[in-house]
Amino acid sequence: MALSGRFRSSLVIGLQGIRARKMRTLLSMVSLFLGVLAVVVVQAGAELAAAAALADVELREGKDGTVQMFVPSEGAAGTIAMDTLKGRKDAVGVISTGAIIGEPGVTPINPHAAPFDGRGRGPDSDYYCDSSGYCFPGRDPKLAATSPGQAIELGLSGMTGDVRQFRPYRPVSGQWLDFDSAPSLSPRLVLNKEAAKGFGRYRVPAEMRIEGAPVNPTPRIIGVVDDGDEQPRAYVRADELLTWMPTTVANQRNGGLQVLLAPTATEIEQILKSRLVANGVAADHMESRVINSKEQIASQLALMRWVFLGMAGLVLLIGVAGILNVGLATVGERVEEFALRRAVGTPRSLLAGIVLAETLLTGLLTSAAAIGFGVLGLKVLGSVLAGRGPFPQQLDFPWQAGVAGVVAGLIAGLLGGLIPAIRAARVPIATVMRA
Amino acid sequence: MNTPLLQLTGITKTLKGQTAPRDILTGVDLAVHSGESVAILGRSGSGKSTLLSLIGLFDRPDGGEYLLGGRDITRLPERKAAALRSAEFGFVFQRFFLLKHLTAAQNVAMALVNGQGWLGGRRRRATVMAALEQVGIAHLAKHRPPRLSGGEQQRVAIARALVREPRILLADEPTGALDTETGQLVIEALRSATDRGCGLILVTHDRDHADRMGRVLQLVDGVLAPAGARVGA
Numbered sequence: 001m002a003l004s005g006r007f008r009s010s011l012v013i014g015l016q017g018i019r020a021r022k023m024r025t026l027l028s029m030v031s032l033f034l035g036v037l038a039v040v041v042v043q044a045g046a047e048l049a050a051a052a053a054l055a056d057v058e059l060r061e062g063k064d065g066t067v068q069m070f071v072p073s074e075g076a077a078g079t080i081a082m083d084t085l086k087g088r089k090d091a092v093g094v095i096s097t098g099a100i101i102g103e104p105g106v107t108p109i110n111p112h113a114a115p116f117d118g119r120g121r122g123p124d125s126d127y128y129c130d131s132s133g134y135c136f137p138g139r140d141p142k143l144a145a146t147s148p149g150q151a152i153e154l155g156l157s158g159m160t161g162d163v164r165q166f167r168p169y170r171p172v173s174g175q176w177l178d179f180d181s182a183p184s185l186s187p188r189l190v191l192n193k194e195a196a197k198g199f200g201r202y203r204v205p206a207e208m209r210i211e212g213a214p215v216n217p218t219p220r221i222i223g224v225v226d227d228g229d230e231q232p233r234a235y236v237r238a239d240e241l242l243t244w245m246p247t248t249v250a251n252q253r254n255g256g257l258q259v260l261l262a263p264t265a266t267e268i269e270q271i272l273k274s275r276l277v278a279n280g281v282a283a284d285h286m287e288s289r290v291i292n293s294k295e296q297i298a299s300q301l302a303l304m305r306w307v308f309l310g311m312a313g314l315v316l317l318i319g320v321a322g323i324l325n326v327g328l329a330t331v332g333e334r335v336e337e338f339a340l341r342r343a344v345g346t347p348r349s350l351l352a353g354i355v356l357a358e359t360l361l362t363g364l365l366t367s368a369a370a371i372g373f374g375v376l377g378l379k380v381l382g383s384v385l386a387g388r389g390p391f392p393q394q395l396d397f398p399w400q401a402g403v404a405g406v407v408a409g410l411i412a413g414l415l416g417g418l419i420p421a422i423r424a425a426r427v428p429i430a431t432v433m434r435a
Numbered sequence: 436m437n438t439p440l441l442q443l444t445g446i447t448k449t450l451k452g453q454t455a456p457r458d459i460l461t462g463v464d465l466a467v468h469s470g471e472s473v474a475i476l477g478r479s480g481s482g483k484s485t486l487l488s489l490i491g492l493f494d495r496p497d498g499g500e501y502l503l504g505g506r507d508i509t510r511l512p513e514r515k516a517a518a519l520r521s522a523e524f525g526f527v528f529q530r531f532f533l534l535k536h537l538t539a540a541q542n543v544a545m546a547l548v549n550g551q552g553w554l555g556g557r558r559r560r561a562t563v564m565a566a567l568e569q570v571g572i573a574h575l576a577k578h579r580p581p582r583l584s585g586g587e588q589q590r591v592a593i594a595r596a597l598v599r600e601p602r603i604l605l606a607d608e609p610t611g612a613l614d615t616e617t618g619q620l621v622i623e624a625l626r627s628a629t630d631r632g633c634g635l636i637l638v639t640h641d642r643d644h645a646d647r648m649g650r651v652l653q654l655v656d657g658v659l660a661p662a663g664a665r666v667g668a
Binding site: 009013016017019020021336337340341342343344345346347348350429430432 | 488491493494513514517518519520521522524526528532534535536537541545546548595599
């Protein structure tokens with residue numbers, strides 16, 4: 001005899017029950033809706049917040065597990081470090097400096113590599129900072145001595161190798177730097193999006209003044225990446241940069257060299273430290289740390305998420321009480337039905353399954369309604385707020401919120417249906433004999 | 436003679452209500468064979484329904500022995516009792532107990548749900564339609580109970596009792612809510628089940644209906660005796 005399972009029987013009979021008591025089901029859904037919606041909203045909000053907070057942290061800080069080391073600007077430390085890191089795939093040295101591209105002897109459109117849309121420090125700011133990051137009160141005396149002109153100031157990062165293994169910059173257009181070919185006299189630049197915005201907006205001559213370099217090279221822009229930086233920045237091969245300025249100058253102007261190492265590159269880290277110590281650099285002047293920014297932010301966000309989910313859970317409990325109330329009332333009205341089902345051989349467990357199936361299906365239907373409401377709400381919110389303040393351009397409903405909604409609906413259905421299910425299973429069969 | 440379908444020996448039952456306990460069955464003996472129909476008469480409160488609920492495994496006797504097909508089922512656990520109810524018994528009650536939100540066919544199909552689940556869709560429909568045809572109301576399969584007359588509703592209930600082809604059919608005042616003519620039709624439908632070897636136990640107040648059964652017994656003072664005979668004689 002081909003028999004389908006108890007599960008299917010419970011679902012089919014549960015659906016029949018729901019269809020027979022549409023108003024009751026609707027009332028249960030109404031009582032549960034706010035709770036499930038609260039869970040969906042909290043989860044969606046947490047996912048969107050996490051996406052916004054974590055999206056660029058790897059670009060700025062580096063992937064978790066990357067070892068970040070700072071080589072001090074003492075003596076020949078920079079030269080030794082560059083020499084040690086040359087040709088290594090598992091470690092990259094980064095020299096940071098500044099550059100102005102455009103007319104010589106003028107105040108750049110964005111002094112101090114400020115963003116182009118009014119944020120940051122302008123020429124009229126009441127403080128100024130040097131390229132090392134030290135800031136001073138008053139107006140920048142350098143700017144006071146020049147007149148405004150067509151030039152763009154940006155940060156410049158010279159790299160000994162492909163840094164994207166540590167900071168996964170997202171390609172926007174063009175190409176990334178090629179570290180395998182011979183260096184070029186004309187430094188190849190990859191701009192970040194903010195720098196590309198400036199070059200797209202203003203027409204500037206192709207002459208690059210690098211801080212500390214005695215001669216101005218003519219750069220070539222070969223690509224654009226998204227590096228998560230709000231300030232304009234360009235990336236260049238370190239050897240192409242050092243064609244135009246000595247390593248010691250680059251090293252001294254910016255307070256040292258930053259080295260990024262793969263978690264497995266412990267040997268090169270030891271070699272580098274040993275060589276630097278052997279050349280007179282104090283061991284305690286070499287800082288190194290393992291990056292775990294993403295994990296830190298994620299744990300903070302997780303804490304917030306659990307706090308809000310806890311509150312949403314309380315709202316859900318009120319919904320559970322509603323479904324329980326309706327469920328108990330319904331079982332009271334269906335005593336004869338359950339007694340009859342038992343009389344014709346339906347086991348207690350299947351009776352409980354039928355009641356549970358009804359409440360679980362009610363929970364699922366409520367989840368579907370809450371998720372639909374959440375998707376629509378996010379669309380409306382997206383059309384109003386997208387691109388403003390912390391809101392990303394595109395607000396897509398996170399699938400995790402959908403899963404949370406379904407789980408919340410199922411849990412509420414289970415909790416709300418458990419006691420009615422037990423009651424249904426305990427209905428005495430004799431009810432049908434005495435009626 | 437063959438082994439009886441069911442055999443009760445010295446069955447006792449005491450009802451423990453809010454007042455003092457009452458010995459409702461004091462030593463019932465009964466044997467029903469395949470294809471046999473038995474009517475049980477008795478006054479209200481004489482214990483007819485209690486006896487039927489013990490036979491149908493809704494409840495357990497306090498004493499005595501209950502054999503089904505020679506197998507002792509006096510102290511059967513509930514899970515096994517449910518399986519036996521599903522496989523061996525068909526029930527017809529005074530009130531039809533049809534679910535209003537289900538069609539006649541769905542009400543009949545309800546009896547096909549057991550511990551293993553449900554018959555597959557096509558087979559289930561065929562089985563249900565055969566049962567409805569057996570009681571002459573296949574054309575009403577898609578009707579819901581509120582649209583059916585009392586007699587039609589009771590026939591749906593009989594189809595529900597017969598759909599699993601039970602070995603024993605238990606009917607508790609099945610004509611109590613029907614007019615005389617419809618009652619006759621229902622009794623005829625029940626009797627026809629015995630033609631296929633099913634044992635029938637009918638509890639009734641109606642002597643006319645009882646007389647149409649093969650044997651008529653009377654429950655008096657907690658024991659069964661042939662109708663008209665004096666208890667203890």
